[in-house]
Amino acid sequence: MPDFIYLASQSPRRAQLLGQLGVRHALLLADAGEDAESLEAVLPNEAPSTYVQRVTALKLDAAVARLQRRGLADAPVLCADTTVALGRAILGKPEDEKDAARMLRMLSGSTHRVLTAVALQHGTQRHAALSVSRVRFADITDAQIARYADSGEPLGKAGAYAIQGAAAAFIEHISGSYSGIMGLPMFETAELLRSAGFNT
DSSP states (O other), X not given: OOSEEEEOOOXXXXXXXXXXXXXXXXXXXXXXXXXXXXXXXXOTTOOHHHHHHHHHHHHHHHHHHHHHHHTOOOOOEEEEEEEEEETTEEEOOOSSHHHHHHHHHHHTTSEEEEEEEEEEXXXXXXXXXXXXXXXXXXXXXXHHHHHHHHTSTTTTSGGGOOTTTGGGGGEEEEESOHHHHHTOOHHHHHHHHHHTTOOO
């Protein structure tokens, strides 16, 4: 049994959360020639839960192929993907500050869902889980939105915000998994790791 796993994610938050579980990991990042962004394209009329689980499975397929292509030591591979959903509308990563402000205006004064899918593969065995949390935003003023959008923090974040950052000041209530909203639900991830033989 290997004593580490591969984390196929460039998110420092996921690496930090995985470290909290006491599991050693090595990063298994995409090659320069891989088009990782295209995996995140939304299909027409796709439900948010279907979308996030499909994207996570595609990321895991790519990571397992990468592992084999590089001839690295065999170990479980972990992938995750997070999306923000307002009703059936999927709010991915904003293109720029203007797009971030648009998303934040949509979230202002409403409750949205944060869905994080996690998948782990070792050999031919694949295990997956889905974490769904609800987040309530207070009414945010245009000035607050402009300041936050201009800070750069929303870029690269699903739904244009990071709960562990300055946007925490906008959040009235959460129901679900704080770590799942950050990008790696600890409970579900620990269960997947136990299924692969790790003591967590």
